[in-house]
Amino acid sequence: MGNNIKKYNKKYDYSYTFGAFPTIELLKNKINQVIEIVISSKFSNDEVKDYIFSVCEEKNIRIRENDNLINKINPKGNCFVIGVFRKYEENLNMNESHVVLVNPSDFGNVGTIIRTSVGFGIKNIAIIEPSIDIYNPKVIRSSMGAIFKQNVKRFKSFHEYYKSFSNHDMFLFMLDGTLEIEEVDRKSEKPYSLVFGNEASGLDSKLREYGNSVFISHNNGIDSLNLAIAAAISMYKFSQNT
Amino acid sequence: MGNNIKKYNKKYDYSYTFGAFPTIELLKNKINQVIEIVISSKFSNDEVKDYIFSVCEEKNIRIRENDNLINKINPKGNCFVIGVFRKYEENLNMNESHVVLVNPSDFGNVGTIIRTSVGFGIKNIAIIEPSIDIYNPKVIRSSMGAIFKQNVKRFKSFHEYYKSFSNHDMFLFMLDGTLEIEEVDRKSEKPYSLVFGNEASGLDSKLREYGNSVFISHNNGIDSLNLAIAAAISMYKFSQNT
Known part of the structure; x- marks a missing residue:
């Protein structure tokens, strides 16, 4: 990677972590995707700094101190560490449960859902397109880096997703759904998929x-x-x- | 109110609703606080427009079509209706349950919590200062206007809040809490207060x-x-x- 790093663009094949917390999650969970680390001269947390330097040295990852570059990548961000990583995609585990987001349109929602799902043990997220760009740094940030602990995969349609995971019990959330969530009594040992629609339009009742x-x-x-x-x-x- | 309306500033004694949905909630629930309504010439939803015009006519509220003003108040907002309203404060009902936010720092979180609490029947929100400005239009917007259905009141400290509502069962959410939420078994008929800390630092364990x-x-x-x-x-x- 040259010196001509710029503000994030979804067309690039790389993205960024802004801030120490998601950058550490990146290094811990997806080290092979890391291209380089950029730090600010104002970065003063020695413990975190030592950790980042030792990991980068061990894995031979470039690390540079460059305030201009930080400001160029994230002008208003007021952050002191940026991780640069290659975008990647992973297959979902068919024997585990999933969250499926159909046409999500808000970066913060997707990041927050990823963070929450990690906390409740769901490690697979399907995104049905069209969708916001899941590698936008705003998603990474609101996931607090939890995205690096997940398998996230995009699909062209819900049907395409379904064909691969028809072994799952599907739960489709809609305002006029048939079953109240308190009535769901799962005896089945099948993995499940929790399916949610777009913020404004919800899930197609079809x-x-x-x-x-x-x-x-x-x-x-x-x-x-x-x-x-x-x-x-x-x-x-x-x-x-x- | 003159023509010199500007971009929102927390020092002003008025704030804004951006978009038709929260503006309708404002008119429906807090009509006496409405100063005026500004609409864009591009506003094309006739049903909503008719409703807004009829309410404003009935209550003698000024309504003007002014694209420049819309762009001045909300430059990047891409919205077609703005409600201008006086900030107000209301007392909390001591016989009903509350949500208490101690030092919240994120507009979106506060708005989302207000929206959720309305949906689950909690109509009183206490904000313990220091806090973000709860009348910032970003809070109004993420509440989807639900804030106009709530009593929201600010307090200087948790202790000050507590003195007024010591009849409540207090539940203080902290990562190292004693009781898991599933173990809470409320037999009491007292109203309750659900208390949450700041996004980064949580609730002081004191x-x-x-x-x-x-x-x-x-x-x-x-x-x-x-x-x-x-x-x-x-x-x-x-x-x-x-």
């Missing part, structure tokens, strides 16, 4: 045919729960039941 | 003395849940139990 349509009851003071909130309550609930 | 310290179990793949996620799971759980 997808009902693929499995159980589910809703989370709330009063009519709001039209719907935020996507990341609905996904979190569902993952929490499923992690309790299974 | 606050334990005020009530029950509680945690939500997750694995060690993440350091903590996002604040809005933790609050949502707690509200969901408490709305099931009580």
